[in-house]
Amino acid sequence: MKESQKRAIIIGTSTGIGRALAKKLSAEGYAVGLTGRFPEKMKELQQELAGESFVRVIDALDLRHATHELSNMIMEMGGVDILVINAGVLHPNPELRWDLEEETIRVNAMAFAGIANLAVRYFLQKNGGCIVGISSVAGHRGSGRSPAYNASKAFMMNYMEGLRQKLSTTPIKVVDVRPGFVDTAMIRGRKGLFGVVSPEKAADDIFRAIQKGKRIVYVPSWWAAVMGVFKRIPESLYHWGYWRYIAWDTKAQKS
Numbered sequence: 001m002k003e004s005q006k007r008a009i010i011i012g013t014s015t016g017i018g019r020a021l022a023k024k025l026s027a028e029g030y031a032v033g034l035t036g037r038f039p040e041k042m043k044e045l046q047q048e049l050a051g052e053s054f055v056r057v058i059d060a061l062d063l064r065h066a067t068h069e070l071s072n073m074i075m076e077m078g079g080v081d082i083l084v085i086n087a088g089v090l091h092p093n094p095e096l097r098w099d100l101e102e103e104t105i106r107v108n109a110m111a112f113a114g115i116a117n118l119a120v121r122y123f124l125q126k127n128g129g130c131i132v133g134i135s136s137v138a139g140h141r142g143s144g145r146s147p148a149y150n151a152s153k154a155f156m157m158n159y160m161e162g163l164r165q166k167l168s169t170t171p172i173k174v175v176d177v178r179p180g181f182v183d184t185a186m187i188r189g190r191k192g193l194f195g196v197v198s199p200e201k202a203a204d205d206i207f208r209a210i211q212k213g214k215r216i217v218y219v220p221s222w223w224a225a226v227m228g229v230f231k232r233i234p235e236s237l238y239h240w241g242y243w244r245y246i247a248w249d250t251k252a253q254k255s
């Protein structure tokens, strides 16, 4: 591979936003590292990519193995310029089952931080690079339906702010991507969603944000205004709205 070749790795690429972003980066001339749990799906994706790509099987639940494989992939690709930490799980968890809460925290928060840590060390040595974390608008408030999911996204947002502060005197960029609703398996079948965008639109917005060197990007951008208000609503009013929504949603699911 040529020294001048641009390189990107995406954590979690079999489906949804990660898959669309792999296609976008490849079309933009990047050699792309695909990682995820399912080799067949990634091999399938490889066939659809315009340029060179690499595959590694990683499971974020096994962080030690995941970071080991990621280091190997960086070596195999001859380096990396952009590392996108996209892997995430959302379990609606009305019974507050601990196994579901734990998986969410381990994938969305623990693995995120472990992989970001590796990326920071690598990019410091290289003296440049870009870390992209896919958080969510959900990180702005708690959720009675899936407490671990919203809390894990708040963790990501806060962690990335910390990294930006730590790295502010270096050329390393940290981009916090906060999608609203994106039409992927994660939200499919849920009723009452608004402003849903395609994974391809999300990938375009993410790529543009990376190119412009943005710190935080909402997908689509109008979510910034919505969240500016939403995060200031008093907790009592927020709970009132939440219970009204749950009552409406329960009825809608039955119909």
Ligand SMILES: NC(=O)c1ccc[n+]([C@@H]2O[C@H](COP(=O)([O-])OP(=O)(O)OC[C@H]3O[C@@H](n4cnc5c(N)ncnc54)[C@H](OP(=O)(O)O)[C@@H]3O)[C@@H](O)[C@H]2O)c1
Binding pocket: 011, 012, 013, 014, 015, 016, 017, 018, 019, 035, 036, 037, 038, 058, 059, 060, 061, 086, 087, 088, 089, 090, 107, 134, 135, 136, 137, 178, 179, 180, 181, 182, 183, 184, 185, 186, 187
């Ligand atoms: N869809 C939305 O409305 C929305 C809104 C806000 C934020 N987000 C965030 O966007 C990111 C991508 O989600 P999506 O919407 O594209 O949903 P998705 O299609 O369900 O994709 C989830 C991704 O996470 C990866 N993943 C899950 N568990 C993993 C594990 N244990 N190890 C490695 N990878 C794992 C999956 O990779 P493999 O299947 O390849 O293993 C897959 O690529 C998530 O972080 C999500 O929280 C989504």
